[in-house]
Amino acid sequence: MARIVTVAAAQLGPIQKAEPRSVAVQRMVRLMERAHARGVQVVVFPELALTTFFPRHYHEDRAEADSWFETAMPSNETAPLFEAARKYGLSFHLGYAERTPDGGHYNTAILVNPQGEIMLKYRKVHLPGHAEYDPARKVQHLEKRYFEVGNLGFPVVRAPLGGMPVNAGLLICNDRRWPEAWRVLGLQSVELVMLGYNTPSINQDAKGFEAHHLRVLHSHLTIQAGAYQNATFAVATAKAGTEDGCELFGNSIIVNPQGEIMAEATTWGDELITADCDLDACTLGRTTIFAFDKHRRPEAYGRIIDQVGAVAPPEWQSSRAAE
Ligand code: CDT
Numbered sequence: 591m592a593r594i595v596t597v598a599a600a601q602l603g604p605i606q607k608a609e610p611r612s613v614a615v616q617r618m619v620r621l622m623e624r625a626h627a628r629g630v631q632v633v634v635f636p637e638l639a640l641t642t643f644f645p646r647h648y649h650e651d652r653a654e655a656d657s658w659f660e661t662a663m664p665s666n667e668t669a670p671l672f673e674a675a676r677k678y679g680l681s682f683h684l685g686y687a688e689r690t691p692d693g694g695h696y697n698t699a700i701l702v703n704p705q706g707e708i709m710l711k712y713r714k715v716h717l718p719g720h721a722e723y724d725p726a727r728k729v730q731h732l733e734k735r736y737f738e739v740g741n742l743g744f745p746v747v748r749a750p751l752g753g754m755p756v757n758a759g760l761l762i763c764n765d766r767r768w769p770e771a772w773r774v775l776g777l778q779s780v781e782l783v784m785l786g787y788n789t790p791s792i793n794q795d796a797k798g799f800e801a802h803h804l805r806v807l808h809s810h811l812t813i814q815a816g817a818y819q820n821a822t823f824a825v826a827t828a829k830a831g832t833e834d835g836c837e838l839f840g841n842s843i844i845v846n847p848q849g850e851i852m853a854e855a856t857t858w859g860d861e862l863i864t865a866d867c868d869l870d871a872c873t874l875g876r877t878t879i880f881a882f883d884k885h886r887r888p889e890a891y892g893r894i895i896d897q898v899g900a901v902a903p904p905e906w907q908s909s910r911a912a913e
Contacts, residue, residue: 593869595752595782598630599825599842602639603859604833607647611640611667617860619674624862626678631752636786636829637685637714637763638697640668643788643829644687645732646836648723655736659689663700663708672706679704681751683825685762685786687736688713697737699760699786703750710747712760713740716768727794729836744771746778756782756869759822763787766812766826769819770894776820777882781872783817783824791837806841810851818849821875823867830858847872 600621605614618635625633638644644658663686664672675682681703688698697714717739719731746759759775759782766772766785775783789809793800809826817824823846830840842855844865853863876882 593754593756595632595754595756595867595869596628596630596864597632597782597823597825597844597867598625598628598634598862598864599827599844599853599855600625600633600635601827601840601842601855601857601859601861601863602636602829603857603861604831604838605640605642605829607642607644607834609642614640615667615670619670621860621862622671622674622678622680622682625864626680628862628864630680630862630864632681632683632782632784632825634683634784634786634825634827635685636827637699637788638687639685639786639829641687642833643836643838645719645736646729646834648730648732650723652735656689658736659687659695661689661691663688664706672702675702675704676706681709683760683784683786683827694741695737696740697733697762698740699762699784701747701749701758701760701784709749710745710758710760711742712745712762713742714762714765715740715744715771716764718764729790729794731790731794744774744778746775746780751782754869758782758784761785763789766809766816769816772816772820776822776880779876780820780822781869782867783820783822784827785813785824786827786829788829788838791839806839809839809841810843813843814845814849814851817845817847818875819880821847821872821880823847823869823872828855830855847875 649655685699688696699712700708701710717733719733721734759780813826828840828842840855840858843851844853852865855861
């Protein structure tokens with residue numbers, strides 16, 4: 591019998607700085623209602639889905655930024671998401687800023703079942719941006735200021751989704767650009783990767799020219815390659831549109847294990863895209879070209895874990911010089 595899970599990327603349009611969580615949550619509940627009407631079993635919301643993408647705002651006193659963080663999940667404000675999940679029999683993925691009781695700050699994603707249980711938690715490892723105010727940038731990207739590097743590794747859980755056990759894994763935004771992150775999930779036989787993102791349409795680093803259209807290309811390239819090279823489905827959901835005057839691109843996608851885009855968002859607002867994922871489609875890749883047990887060569891991959899930055903090789907010398 592085919593193992594089909596119906597998934598949705600629930601893209602969110604912008605959430606402005608002044609908007610309370612309750613407004614975003616109501617929009618998300620409406621998307622869950624629509625997902626249910628379309629027979630969806632798993633809904634994937636974006637990274638930091640409850641508020642504006644606050645790392646663009648500088649707080650000299652970091653403690654002031656705590657107002658962007660959740661200290662409980664669920665809370666009074668997020669409870670409607672858990673109630674909708676129960677009402678509609680949906681699992682959902684949510685990205686949010688997490689503050690732990692011992693004072694840790696993480697960019698976090700969770701996978702919740704219809705009973706409201708958190709089946710998987712992941713904390714973002716690849717934090718982009720910078721820790722100090724950068725006067726050269728028109729828009730700040732202060733993830734390194736407000737978050738610690740995730741301390742949960744890249745876990746995969748085998749848990750019921752749509753009534754059958756599925757190997758599910760999570761990444762968050764910038765993680766999608768790092769093949770090491772995908773491979774750690776692949777090495778746990780992941781079948782469905784869920785990830786949310788907030789990606790500006792323009793590179794603010796101002797360290798060279800990058801054509802605007804390449805931003806979406808790079809996002810899609812990395813997700814399609816990650817899915818193909820690890821024989822997994824992937825759901826990648828954007829927060830999109832103009833938020834606090836800063837444009838984030840949309841283009842949320844659902845990708846199959848061949849790396850093909852099965853569905854893509856066409857607006858930069860609240861939008862639901864869906865796909866039926868036949869998990870048996872993961873088998874071809876993982877038993878042939880990406881049969882890791884047969885073909886991987888970890889003895890040749892030492893630099894991947896021994897080294898962080900790139901090291902150029904010594905200059906080639908002609909052996910004739912010594913003659
Ligand atoms: N949120 C997030 O990780 N955004 C980054 C932007 C990189 S530009 C500093 C991304 O990889 O999309």
